[in-house]
Amino acid sequence: MLATVLVVAPLVAVFIYVVYKGASSLNVAFFTHNPVPVGEVGGGMANAILGSAILLCVGSLLGIPVGIAGGIFLAEFGRGTKLANAVRFTADVLNGVPSIVMGIAVYSLVVVPQGHFSAFSGGVALGIMMIPTVCRTTEEMLLMVPNAVREAALALGVPNWRSVLSITVRTASPGIITGCMLAFARVAGETAPLIFTAFGNVGWSEKLTEPIAALPLQIYVYALSPYDEWHRLAWAGALVLIVLIVLAVSLVRFVTSRGVLKGAS
Amino acid sequence: MGVGIEVINLNAWYGTNHTLQDINLNIPANHATALIGPSGCGKSTFVRCINRMHETNPIARVSGTVLIGGLDIYADAKPVEIRRRVGMVFQRPNPFPTMSIYDNVAAGLKLNGYSDRHALDEIVEKSLKNSALWDEVKDDLKKKSGASLSGGQQQRLCIARALAVDPEVLLMDEPASALDPVSTSKIEDLIFQLKSQYTIVIVTHNMQQAARVAEKTGFFLNGRMVEFDTTHKIFTNPSDKRTEDYITGRFG
Numbered sequence: 209m210l211a212t213v214l215v216v217a218p219l220v221a222v223f224i225y226v227v228y229k230g231a232s233s234l235n236v237a238f239f240t241h242n243p244v245p246v247g248e249v250g251g252g253m254a255n256a257i258l259g260s261a262i263l264l265c266v267g268s269l270l271g272i273p274v275g276i277a278g279g280i281f282l283a284e285f286g287r288g289t290k291l292a293n294a295v296r297f298t299a300d301v302l303n304g305v306p307s308i309v310m311g312i313a314v315y316s317l318v319v320v321p322q323g324h325f326s327a328f329s330g331g332v333a334l335g336i337m338m339i340p341t342v343c344r345t346t347e348e349m350l351l352m353v354p355n356a357v358r359e360a361a362l363a364l365g366v367p368n369w370r371s372v373l374s375i376t377v378r379t380a381s382p383g384i385i386t387g388c389m390l391a392f393a394r395v396a397g398e399t400a401p402l403i404f405t406a407f408g409n410v411g412w413s414e415k416l417t418e419p420i421a422a423l424p425l426q427i428y429v430y431a432l433s434p435y436d437e438w439h440r441l442a443w444a445g446a447l448v449l450i451v452l453i454v455l456a457v458s459l460v461r462f463v464t465s466r467g468v469l470k471g472a473s
Numbered sequence: 474m475g476v477g478i479e480v481i482n483l484n485a486w487y488g489t490n491h492t493l494q495d496i497n498l499n500i501p502a503n504h505a506t507a508l509i510g511p512s513g514c515g516k517s518t519f520v521r522c523i524n525r526m527h528e529t530n531p532i533a534r535v536s537g538t539v540l541i542g543g544l545d546i547y548a549d550a551k552p553v554e555i556r557r558r559v560g561m562v563f564q565r566p567n568p569f570p571t572m573s574i575y576d577n578v579a580a581g582l583k584l585n586g587y588s589d590r591h592a593l594d595e596i597v598e599k600s601l602k603n604s605a606l607w608d609e610v611k612d613d614l615k616k617k618s619g620a621s622l623s624g625g626q627q628q629r630l631c632i633a634r635a636l637a638v639d640p641e642v643l644l645m646d647e648p649a650s651a652l653d654p655v656s657t658s659k660i661e662d663l664i665f666q667l668k669s670q671y672t673i674v675i676v677t678h679n680m681q682q683a684a685r686v687a688e689k690t691g692f693f694l695n696g697r698m699v700e701f702d703t704t705h706k707i708f709t710n711p712s713d714k715r716t717e718d719y720i721t722g723r724f725g
Contacts, residue, residue: 288531354567356563356565356567357567357569357570359526359529359563359567360563360567360568360569360631360634361569361580361584362526362529362556363524363526363556363560363561363563363635364556364557364560364580364581364584364585364634364635364638365553365554365555365556365557365558365581365585365638366553366580366581366584366585367553370584371584374584375569375580375584378569378571378572379569379570379571381571
């Protein structure tokens with residue numbers, strides 16, 4: 209009980225405060241308009257909402273497949289090998305790398321060769337940050353699948369790779385999805401890796417090759433500005449970011465839970 | 474139809490542990506053969522050598538010859554081919570937890586690329602009828618998970634799953650040891666019916682069970698097969714002193 213309070217209280221406190229500060233500045237224009245220059249009233253973060261969505265799509269497309277593939281390798285094919293130990297160690301170290309360092313790394317690996325900031329490079333930075341979480345939770349969840357389930361599949365004459373993909377991964381899929389959602393929610397709020405990659409954009413952009421706005425970046429810039437109007441928009445942005453993350457995670461949970469059968473564990 | 478199994482000089486190891494030593498026996502087609510013996514005597518290892526599951530353990534090794542219907546399974550076949558011909562039921566029921574009852578039974582065929590829906594429906598129904606589970610689950614085939622059934626039902630589901638790939642041999646590794654008496658007697662009835670169509674090898678700790686279901690019985694001790702004969706002779710007039718000691722309860 210006490211533990212529940214201790215866990216839930218900070219979350220509720222933060223959420224209530226963000227709602228209190230942000231809700232009053234929310235209006236339709238916030239979702240439909242781009243930022244306006246200082247001094248003008250109104251404007252919104254439509255471009256940043258779209259930008260975050262694009263960055264997270266690119267990040268997920270890179271981070272989730274690579275992470276899951278890595279986790280499957282660690283738990284099923286590489287168990288006990290030196291390569292697996294190296295991969296696991298790398299993932300753990302990668303998990304501890306400060307996100308600003310990730311931004312600089314992607315800056316020198318993608319932005320510099322490309323010659324300019326871009327949505328693509330921002331997505332790559334977020335994707336790399338997702339890999340360790342997805343990889344390690346996938347491994348943990350696969351290791352929790354009882355060996356009896358693997359044996360049952362092999363004893364039916366199912367080839368090992370098929371058994372891993374269709375039986376073991378499927379059995380562990382609720383946990384793997386949770387891991388992906390955790391990684392997604394974590395990078396959705398990242399600002400630092402985007403500073404040197406996506407860079408931000410005051411206008412509307414949907415191109416992967418151009419600098420793009422993102423909610424956390426926009427919040428960062430607005431919150432540091434000296435203008436009250438921008439402060440209010442930053443709070444509204446924070447509220448929208450939280451709500452959108454919750455919505456995205458809930459949607460994925462809803463869609464993936466519909467196929468679950470009565471009595472399945 | 475079932476086929477006979479001929480085992481010649483079979484040896485098996487786990488690491489440096491020599492778990493099976495020079496096993497030779499002939500298991501007759503379309504009969505039930507029971508393997509009895511104290512824990513750790515190698516009975517389970519033996520059945521796992523017949524469908525090449527033994528070698529799925531990285532430290533396991535095997536040598537010798539096993540002929541199933543004349544086919545040398547270690548020399549002339551791949552493990553996956555053998556496992557399709559030799560079904561296996563494990564000690565603890567192990568249905569696929571996230572799959573429906575229907576998908577559990579169809580799993581072996583579907584995962585091997587079989588996709589004719591109409592034929593699958595028929596095979597699933599036939600397999601569940603053969604495992605005496607059909608009447609209990611026919612209304613929930615695609616609604617309920619295999620894991621939602623009772624232990625005894627789960628074990629019959631696992632038997633249906635093994636039968637669906639149409640094997641010639643059915644290996645059962647203590648199939649009733651985790652079940653209550655009523656479920657146990659259902660499994661035994663099932664073995665009785667199934668042996669007209671399949672060659673059945675059943676590992677059991679329960680000597681009454683061996684006496685009830687099997688025509689032939691083999692007694693294993695410390696990795697060796699001490700005696701193999703008709704069940705009647707093993708239980709009434711064993712030739713070896715050690716067999717007699719075991720079945721009269723002097724050890725084990």
